[in-house]
Amino acid sequence: MYSIGQVANFLGVSRDTLKYYEEKELVKPKRDDVNGYRKYNQFDIHDVITTNFYRELDIEIKKIQDIRQNKSLSELEYVLEEKEDKILEEIKYKKLLLKKIKSVQENCTKIKEHLGKFTIKEMKPLEVKGEITDYTAYNEYEVIRKNTENIKKAVTLTEARRVIYFDDKGIKKDNFIIVKNIEDTEKTPEGKVLSYPKCLYTVIENGRAVHDGKNMDQDVGERLLMFARKNGYELAGIAYINILLTTYNEGLERVFLEMYSPIN
Numbered sequence: 001m002y003s004i005g006q007v008a009n010f011l012g013v014s015r016d017t018l019k020y021y022e023e024k025e026l027v028k029p030k031r032d033d034v035n036g037y038r039k040y041n042q043f044d045i046h047d048v049i050t051t052n053f054y055r056e057l058d059i060e061i062k063k064i065q066d067i068r069q070n071k072s073l074s075e076l077e078y079v080l081e082e083k084e085d086k087i088l089e090e091i092k093y094k095k096l097l098l099k100k101i102k103s104v105q106e107n108c109t110k111i112k113e114h115l116g117k118f119t120i121k122e123m124k125p126l127e128v129k130g131e132i133t134d135y136t137a138y139n140e141y142e143v144i145r146k147n148t149e150n151i152k153k154a155v156t157l158t159e160a161r162r163v164i165y166f167d168d169k170g171i172k173k174d175n176f177i178i179v180k181n182i183e184d185t186e187k188t189p190e191g192k193v194l195s196y197p198k199c200l201y202t203v204i205e206n207g208r209a210v211h212d213g214k215n216m217d218q219d220v221g222e223r224l225l226m227f228a229r230k231n232g233y234e235l236a237g238i239a240y241i242n243i244l245l246t247t248y249n250e251g252l253e254r255v256f257l258e259m260y261s262p263i264n
Contacts, residue, residue, distance in 0.1 A: 128193070
């Protein structure tokens, strides 16, 4: 026989937890006739271990009480199947969250390596899934929710691209598309595929915390054309811009963007 303190010690639970289990009649240790102290036998200890397992699965106390009163295994099997489905869904969500974290970490590296610099880089194939008129067209965000990997109910813009059409005189027009990375090479894409093996690539900074929030399109365009002419590149007259990361400086946003401009 063991005291409540001994059980609490070797099972790693608090005395209050054991008293709570007793209050809910999930464990029923006998009392010493002389001093009234609780005495736990091996069956009581097994009850505590089993209850701890159910609680770790986040099964509510009332359901544990029902399981203890039910002679059939079917109720327990049903409860466990429910919990299995929930845990598998949480694992799926955690994997997605880790994928997003990894992506943001990679974006931080891109910013440090490419901010304000031009280099030659491939724009990996993307499948066009939809179009919106602007980042601020919130009533059109249904296409984003349907075609991006969202974290729970969060709407993200990681798969949105601004597309700019330009020539030597400046910007002719722009629009916004929703894309997905083509990861399964055996599956035929349903939508249009964008693929450019050779682009001028750079990372630029925008937002209210920099340049007083002024539009940087003209400045970036001029630097892009200047670099292309200096190095003998013929641009295709189109650029794809993607939001990498948003940080803040004294409450004002700093938005880091990556730009791919295909070379003919």
